[in-house]
Amino acid sequence: MDDATQADVQKRLAYIEGHLRGVSKMVEEGQYCVDVLKQTYAVRRAIEKMEAKMLSGHLHHCVVDGIERGDTGVLDELSELYELANR
Amino acid sequence: MDDATQADVQKRLAYIEGHLRGVSKMVEEGQYCVDVLKQTYAVRRAIEKMEAKMLSGHLHHCVVDGIERGDTGVLDELSELYELANR
Amino acid sequence: MDDATQADVQKRLAYIEGHLRGVSKMVEEGQYCVDVLKQTYAVRRAIEKMEAKMLSGHLHHCVVDGIERGDTGVLDELSELYELANR
Amino acid sequence: MDDATQADVQKRLAYIEGHLRGVSKMVEEGQYCVDVLKQTYAVRRAIEKMEAKMLSGHLHHCVVDGIERGDTGVLDELSELYELANR
Numbered sequence: 001m002d003d004a005t006q007a008d009v010q011k012r013l014a015y016i017e018g019h020l021r022g023v024s025k026m027v028e029e030g031q032y033c034v035d036v037l038k039q040t041y042a043v044r045r046a047i048e049k050m051e052a053k054m055l056s057g058h059l060h061h062c063v064v065d066g067i068e069r070g071d072t073g074v075l076d077e078l079s080e081l082y083e084l085a086n087r
Numbered sequence: 088m089d090d091a092t093q094a095d096v097q098k099r100l101a102y103i104e105g106h107l108r109g110v111s112k113m114v115e116e117g118q119y120c121v122d123v124l125k126q127t128y129a130v131r132r133a134i135e136k137m138e139a140k141m142l143s144g145h146l147h148h149c150v151v152d153g154i155e156r157g158d159t160g161v162l163d164e165l166s167e168l169y170e171l172a173n174r
Numbered sequence: 175m176d177d178a179t180q181a182d183v184q185k186r187l188a189y190i191e192g193h194l195r196g197v198s199k200m201v202e203e204g205q206y207c208v209d210v211l212k213q214t215y216a217v218r219r220a221i222e223k224m225e226a227k228m229l230s231g232h233l234h235h236c237v238v239d240g241i242e243r244g245d246t247g248v249l250d251e252l253s254e255l256y257e258l259a260n261r
Numbered sequence: 262m263d264d265a266t267q268a269d270v271q272k273r274l275a276y277i278e279g280h281l282r283g284v285s286k287m288v289e290e291g292q293y294c295v296d297v298l299k300q301t302y303a304v305r306r307a308i309e310k311m312e313a314k315m316l317s318g319h320l321h322h323c324v325v326d327g328i329e330r331g332d333t334g335v336l337d338e339l340s341e342l343y344e345l346a347n348r
Contacts, residue, residue, distance in 0.1 A: 218305050
């Protein structure tokens with residue numbers, strides 16, 4: 001991972017971990033399940049945005065380097081990632 | 088949230104927080120982005136499974152109670168949750 | 175399905191089928207894959223909106239009736255649908 | 262789109278269109294909403310599999326060609342596709 005992406009991802013991870021601790025607190029306090037669910041959806045969306053940043057860094061660095069080296073394995077990895085991302 | 092669901096959700100949340108700390112460590116160590124992404128996908132799937140448990144508890148308790156009280160607001164909440172879950 | 179939902183769903187289905195025929199035409203004409211993919215994403219989103227309408231009708235009719243009859247099977251079906259919707 | 266991908270996508274599209282006509286028939290006949298929803302989920306999954314095939318062909322052809330030409334626009338397109346695919 002390039003330095004800019006790594007720094008951005010670490011900041012996002014710290015935020016997501018804080019958000020998840022907030023969810024834990026809501027559950028402990030017995031808050032309404034619908035309100036908890038709305039927060040876990042928001043956590044998932046934050047993870048997806050972080051993934052988009054990582055993927056963009058990956059494309060512009062590892063994938064370009066791989067193709068320039070003639071290594072098409074990076075393309076099969078991308079196909080696999082795409083399918084995994086949608087489960 | 089009923090007690091059994093709450094206990095189950097708390098156990099899952101603890102696991103997910105641990106998993107996310109593992110992801111943070113991978114990023115710090117500069118591990119390969121594709122491997123990090125596979126882990127964040129797994130975190131999202133674990134969150135979705137936890138949501139399914141919460142939703143099931145919600146349906147069998149709050150929704151049944153709501154409908155028995157003649158409160159159809161719980162149904163509109165469910166529709167909203169469904170749309171939010173898929174973004 | 176109640177009549178209003180059925181009419182709405184049929185209108186949406188006709189639109190989606192037309193959209194999909196448009197995608198077929200794009201593929202036949204050899205249009206750029208990225209442009210085709212953007213259209214298939216739009217088709218999936220249209221299907222999801224139609225599903226949201228069906229689900230809402232289902233909640234307000236079959237689920238309410240089921241609970242009033244004391245049939246909690248409708249709740250397990252909802253849990254199952256939620257998990258299937260997210261795969 | 263390369264010829265093999267195009268042929269595969271056309272076959273899949275024909276199948277998906279048939280599946281969707283089956284859904285229309287179910288709605289017309291007034292079949293149970295839960296059964297209709299399970300079929301529309303299956304249609305979406307079939308579309309996603311077709312997208313995976315298109316994306317794979319796109320990666321191995323257009324993306325490789327683009328990078329070899331020094332055109333990084335193909336990478337931004339991929340990032341955009343990834344975000345659109347997850348909405």
